[in-house]
Amino acid sequence: MTDRTYQRLDPQQAAERVKASINLRKRKETRFLWLGKTAVAIALGFLVLLFAGILSKGIPGLFQYYVTLDVRLDARQLDPSGQMTVESLAGGDFDGAILTSLYEALGNPEGRKEKREARRLISSGSSQRLMNYVLDNPEQLESMVSIQFAVDDDVDTFLRGLISRETPEADRRISDQLIGYIDALEAEGRISYEISDYLFFGSASRDAEMAGIRGALVGSILTLLVCIVIAFPLGVATAVYLEEMAPKNRLTEIIEININNLAAVPSVVFGIMGLAIFIVAFGMPRSIPLVGGIVLALMTLPTIIISSRAAIRAVPPSIRDAALGVGASKMQTIMHHVLPLAMPGMLTGTIIGMAQALGETAPLLMIGMVAFIVDVPGGVTDPGTVLPVQIFMWADFAERMFVQKTSAAIIVLLAFLISMNAAAILLRKKLERRW
């Protein structure tokens, strides 16, 4: 710069130059502003696209098609030994009862081929459904009842219009005969489109029409419980120690570096640690919410510690000085004054950490929570799975109806996450203090 000499311009020339450049600069300014606006618009566009994609598939997934059949509950057929217990009902011919009423509704088709096609109409879980109905309403035995049974997933997909009638018969999963039956039932008004009870109360199943998230939801709740029971006290205690008591020495420094490093470790690595330590070295069983919760707790610990430390730091020193001044000990100052005042901030951080844990999949895959488990876990040591892992598993299944079920499960997961984050924001707004 120094070796360049500038010729002095006279003011008139300078003014002209500025004037000449001003339009260009204005254009540049507008362009820059538009770049910013476009970037925001694109980012928000992605958000809209993501949610539109999920909602457009997921909201239909909350519903499914049912067929209403009039079933005659014949006690001798359904409960041959007459004890009305789960064991005695297991000997009953529920399939027969359902099929009889199904054939009746279809005008009693003759021939084996026709009957086989008719059987493909309803879900294979229907006999279980009828058995549960009988167990719940024993007084209705020997009478005619109309019950809604789920239709098979292929039929469901057809009713949604995702399988076209124009496709040649050999290329689609349902036959012309079956389509004829569906049309007949629809004309009778037996087919209805309702909120899927299987989705919310059913357990894992390979049959798309019966698959539900109940087991995964319970598993998620148990895992989160373990996670919060471990992570919250540990996180708060660590934060209190580091902010209020720790001397400035080597150990403290190492702890702080460690916490920052842990926050940066990819989540899948925590899963590997859980696998190597808790399952292989300690011999704990796979797929249990207890191990999942411990792994997630270690993973969310940095988040909770960092936000708790911020909350403690926000409590003004004058509070501590006042407490110490009237004779409280250090520990009393912390327990009686600092902690209660910092609690809202700590809880906010914990809720956000829990939301993160709720959505986490990869570490739980490592510790085997990806197993196919039909039973709903009854405790933290029963094998189970969690909602995000269930979504991952369903996303792999080929049946088309699973796409809708997966999206519906995602909607449930997102609803939980959004309400947790909203709770955190509300808590912060309501309890936040300005000093």
Add this chain to the structure above:
Amino acid sequence: MSFTNLMLTVLVISALYFIAGQRVARALRSNNAGKLHSLPHYHGVWAAVTSALPALFVLLTILIGKDLLFQFWARDYFPEDVMNGDTVDRAIALAKVSNVINGISFGEVEPWVQAAGDAWIRWDANAIVVANSLVLAVSLVGGLLGYRRINLAFRSRNYVERILTWMLIGSSLVAILTTIGIVLSVLFESIRFFKLIPPQDFLFGLEWNPQFEGAERAGSGGGTATYGMVPMFVGTFLISAIALTVAIPIGLFSAIYLAEYATPRIRGIVKPLLEILAGVPTVVYGFFAALTVAPFVKSVGESMGLEVASESALAAGLVMGVMIIPFISSLSDDVINAVPQSLRDAAYGLGSTRSEAVRQVVLPAALPGIVAAVILAVSRAVGETMIVVMAAGLAANLSFNPLDAVTTVTSQIVTILVGDQEFESAKTLSAFALALMLIITTLALNYFALQIVKKYREQYD
């Protein structure tokens, strides 16, 4: 009593000691014999802690120690050939014994397995008796000893606070233990892997074919297992690069707009909306990528006459880019806001427009922070798992073409470790070696980001 009940009993006993300690302290105070050093409830807590802490410690020791001890004892029952075999044989033998204990039977049970199982069940019954009596005795005696020390001058508050302090210190050591746990678990298995596969083959090998291992071991031919990590790292960085080409411009310009142009109202709406993108679980992104984006990319590519794999790197990268937009935008936003207003005012004073002030003054000042944000985003992208597992495929192609299917470090780890694995095979161990590389990469990136911020941070005040 089972161990859970035993634990509950210990807690009940310690609660009783709390009440007793508090009552005796209150009685001392009301006797007017002098001044009580500590408040009554501290005496109560002291009595409770002296009862519960040693008892729980004993309980935990027994709980962890008994299985190790029994495993050791069970070896007496193992036949010669098992004891002379390698660790796998012994692990199988133990598994057989544990099946007997849990009442699971697969056909014929060998007599020595049955004997070991029966002995184990006997030991277990004895252990419960021992644990019950020992733990209850410790909790009662410990509590009594603590309780007897309570008098007017006894400084129970100081003791209780000291115990509390040690508990706080113990909690903060969990972070260190976790790090040690991560490092050890990954390191040991990696060392075992490197004993089987030379490190240079792993680090510089251009081919990744672990699936041939079974064939190789069985001697049936059909290919050699190779463990070269280069294709995976190339895949990881290809996908990360695509993600960053999406996320850097969008994230950075969004940050500039929000920090410099947007009114507080718009900012208040847009910022939380962008942060929703960060809160969406990665499995949802993965589903979106596999179901919507990948077919879209494929159909667009094919309409232009390009050959696109159905699980292309481009689709996974695009979606991952969307995921890290909020990461870059909110970090950059913070950095840009930290540039003091005086710098902008000086630029305006010299007649610059807003964009000129941003480009020539604010951005250079904020650059170290922005670079650090980008590096952190890279480390996020490298460690991201679910999107690539669901959308990027498993073929270990060494390819720089974004339209090909590639695989990444994390998705290989997941593929290898999901499901049952035998811990002696090089294939399983290779996942740990990959994890070691992953940790080293992400920590190096984070360290790098921290150093940049430290070194180039401008001190304005």
